[in-house]
Amino acid sequence: MPSENLSKQIAFIKEIDKLKYIQRKTRLLNSERQENDAEHSWHLAVMAIILAEHANHAVDMLKVVKMVLIHDLVEIDAGDTFIYDSQKNHSNSEAERIAAERIFGLLPEEQAAELIDIWEEFEAGKTEEAKFARSMDRLEPLLQNTSNNGGTWKEFDVPYEKVYEKKKVIKEGSDRLWNFAEQLLDESVEKGILKKDAPQ
Template identity: 60%
Template sequence: MNMERLLKQIEFIKQIDQLKYIARKTKLFNSDRHENDAEHSWHLAMMAMVLLEHANEEVDLLKVIKMVLIHDIVEIDAGDTFLYDTSKDHVNTEEELVAANRIFGLLPEDQAEEFIAIWREFEAAETKEAKFAKTLDRFEPVLQNLSNQGGTWAEYDVELSRIFQKIGVIENGSDFIWEYTKEEVQQCAEKGIIRNK
């Protein structure tokens, strides 16, 4: 047994508790309470197991689960950037890379390297696992907004074309989920809940 290794792992475990304090703009289903990053990551992991059959390609479920559990840990340092923010680009990978190196660097070297590699793979969204993980990451807040009368779309007056621009990556991981998403979001616009432009 390696005590130094265990102590590094415990330090990382303590650090990631901070994820529970990172508030997201989206709210829980049918709720006024904002979701936090830890809840979001847990929900995505469950969605990966439940929705696996709808992936465009056969994927490694464990790898997808690792991705969705790891992907937002960098926000402990970098903060959560709202997907529809007009003042800051949601793709702030450089800032997040510094965070990834610091936070995952708390782990023993082999684990740190694995976690950083998984995080980078998710961000690049090129592998079939990363595409499906990104599908889930975009799909969950869509479902939340639909359950909350437009949620952040209505609150921040986001027009339909911008919504589709931002959530279009859903199709890369699941054509079937994308078809459902398009129809539901379009209906939301037709009801006047969001701006139909």
Template identity: 50%
Template sequence: MLSERLLKDIDFIVELDKMKSVLRQTSLIDNSKRENDAEHSWHISVMALVLAEYANEKIDICKVIKMLLVHDLVEIYAGDTFCYDKQANMNKRERELKAADKIFGMLDEDKGSELRRLWEEFEEMKTKEAIFAASMDRLQPFFNNYYSGGGTWKKFNIPKGEVYKRIAPLKEASDELWQIAINMIEDACRKGYITDN
């Protein structure tokens, strides 16, 4: 007979399939379609694995990847909030806390609490792992926008200052990656992908 715990785990896994239907504003680099949350989470997890050697401090990459895999689970219920949408961001925290209760509450308390703690650590951005994870979360759509000819930056007329503000955690996470971001932002401004302040 199957345990209740295992059945809860399977229900949770089935629920995660909904991430594939949560569309983000960011398009794929080839502009063929909008990216979904599952694609985004996979991409940033692999990015972290590949780019961890450029972190300013030694990080627990396994913990970073765990954070990246769970950081957007709340969007199954809260939806994706576009980072440059000031109005939608006003109640984002409230929506996501309610969603966190629901999604992590599907699991037995020990498992649900562990995933919730990872999500909260990511959101607080105080540990070196959380800062690196947040940097990957911001760098991936940054790359998509740059390499697609402007992407959402161009579509929503985003100024250079806002792009710098959004990618700012990278400055603390990695000097090398921060330098690349600066070069790309300045080049994006020259190319008209973003507006000059």
């Protein structure tokens, strides 16, 4: 018989398989297929490892990787909220808090507490690790949309100003990556795949 801890850990591992079924609005690079949350989290983890040298400050890379791998697990219960949704606020909602307690609560108490703390740290975005992890979270969809002729920006008629406002979080984790992101945004406007609102 497996130990109580192992039984809880296996239950958690089985539960998070559901993340593979949570569809995001963004599509894979140069593709029509929508990305799922598990693919998104994996991509962010690799990005964080590869782009670590561009962080504004030295970070605990293991913590960053943990953050990006678990940050969307709450969407198993709460669902994915489109970042440009004008009806629903893309922030740490009560539904996500309840989801975090249920999903991480499947684990042994000490592991559950650690992962809830890491999830909360990412959501708060105050530590250097959280800032860098969040910069990855905002950079990946930018790469996707620029590779897909505007992608969700065009599909949902999202203006440059709204995209810029959401993407500037990248600067908090990495000035270099923000400079790169700004260039991509400017090029997207020039190509006509991202529209600026007309001046009032």
